[in-house]
Amino acid sequence: MKHEVTANLAAEFKKNQKVLTAIGDETRQAILMALIQGQQDPGMRVGEIKEKTHLSRPAVSHHLKILKEAQIISLRKEGTMNYYHLDAKSKLKSLKNLVDQIEMLLSQCE
């Protein structure tokens, strides 16, 4: 049934909406790249992200917040320092699911 497929797809889109918006921005993509290039284990401090991206601290904070609320990154507090790291397993899985469903729909209609 087509309606079933599209209903699922709509739900899947909604589920991924925040993630898509979060990563659909070059500045945040740059932050993610910085995190990827750094050590995953302790994570990266805000100051270091700030240096690597040439952004002000409020700007970094702003984007980190968006990424965090989209559940793409997490932080671990240690003293006055905040270590940010990628934490996107669940959301990546969901995103892949969305892509798969669109692919399925398209292959049905060729």
Added chain:
Amino acid sequence: MKHEVTANLAAEFKKNQKVLTAIGDETRQAILMALIQGQQDPGMRVGEIKEKTHLSRPAVSHHLKILKEAQIISLRKEGTMNYYHLDAKSKLKSLKNLVDQIEMLLSQCE
């Protein structure tokens, strides 16, 4: 080699940048949903997209242009009518590749 992985990933991010920006917007997601819910074969006319999304025609045109430049949709002209339809196979594949690479990186570091 970690550097190799991250270099690939950076390239993959760049390759997907336009797509990510294009679909990282609720209005454009709504347009995509409308296209998905309609017939793929002839596609959907601008007027119909306009009705389904409650947007003005210039707004629809604006977003269709962004989606088209991101190679997510295509159009077929027929008389004065333009039929838009999903055409995202290549970009979906690329996007899935990006997601896979990030997943690989994360699974290495747990």
Added chain:
DNA sequence: TTCAATCGTTTAATTTTTTGGACGAATAAA
């Protein structure tokens, strides 16, 4: 040719997002 229909573009206004200075909170060291 003339008229109607469909659609893209231009432009200015509105809205949203992003940015950085100033400030405050929390922690640790002196």
Added chain:
DNA sequence: TTTATTCGTCCAAAAAATTAAACGATTGAA
């Protein structure tokens, strides 16, 4: 306690994206 460090937040300004009215182009019908 006092001082220094790290970081988030507030807020006003700047920048970017979005919007709709007006206009023009193209096609087909009358």
